[in-house]
Amino acid sequence: MGLFDSFRKSGNLQENQITLGPAEAFAAVMLIIVAADGYLSNEEISLLNTVLGRMKLFRSYSRDVMQRMFDKLGNFLRREGNEALFNAAMATLPHDLYETTFAIATDLVLADGEVSPEEEALLGSLCSAMELSQDTVNQIIQVMLIKNKG
Template sequence: MSLFDDILDDVDSPSEFGPQEGFAGVLICASACDGHIGDEECQNLNLILGSRRLYQRLSPQQFGSMIDRLIGELKKKGPERLLEKAYPKVPPELREAVFANAVDIVLADGVVEQEEREFIDDLREKLEIDKKRAKTIVQVMVYKNDG
């Protein structure tokens, strides 16, 4: 870590995250947690975000700009830093939804890598979702992706 990192990190982040960036940021991290974003994960991410009421008031340009900013943050600082910035901005009433969608994304390519398993476990803890409830959500998402 360079001496400039802490100082320039503040300058590089022109605006704070809100619920929209938080929700999308968590899902982008889910897509990238195995080291790359696959085509299936990208398609699933677009479908999920495009169908959320949270984004209906954004113009296509605003939505694209938000995604570009989040991807830029991911590339510059990595998924761990993006997740640390994003997950606290997810409102409590959307935490189970973002968790379920993150599980759906890691299941999208049909293979759940060790990094993805660890990401989901970590996300569950960060979002403070009960372990039994999380297990039910994961099971439902596995059923959904089997067909």
Template sequence: MGLFDKIFSSSSNSNLSKPEAFAGIMLATVAADGHISDEEVAGFNAVISRMKLFQTQSASEHLAMIDKLFGILKRSSAKELLTKSAEVLPSELREAAFAVSADLIFADGSVEEEEKVLLETLQQQLGIPDDLAMQVVRVMEVKNRN
């Protein structure tokens, strides 16, 4: 990391809001395999449009949030975005974030190794118990089977 990376990354990556943290986890999930499919984009947008967490965002606030998160993703990695987001995500949103991430991983019909690793990392970072994680993954696999 260079001198300017230290300066710019510390000021622009800090202080994620609840919506940014949740969306950051979703973006890290869909970017985990290095490719964001049309199905993953549709799933991402569907979650944003349904959740109360995002209902008060104006269009400009939504675009600013997406720009900020993509900036973090471009400067670092999906894993780093996931970690930054998980650190600030409140406990009441952790199970939902894990479930949404599992759903997004299955959205394009295949689960890549990078996505498996990311979901396991997310489970650990969010403190999701193994039994709940297994139930969520099984349900999402069934939901997205065809």
């Protein structure tokens, strides 16, 4: 038992938390996926903006709003790490976006033609957290492999 555990439980000591809306939760998962190798390049940020910009979920988001959202998520990711941001995202990600989230995450992972062990582990964690069926996972992976082949 840690020294401050009883204070955390009683609410006298607040752990660093982040509350995300549905769009932010989706973006957080994508940010974690893209930054899985520990580095976030300008090309990856551009790809992420392009992918999210084509979605209905982000149509009303201006460039400034997107930038502020990624600044918020990136700061939390640097401060608290992947696991804390992942848990916050999964707590608020709408169930009707689970398959979409996995599909786009898989697409982003496959975009560079290689799947690192970290990326594969993150996709596995995503499948587990969303309790996607193996058939659904296999279908999504198969389609994304075809999409990214050429």
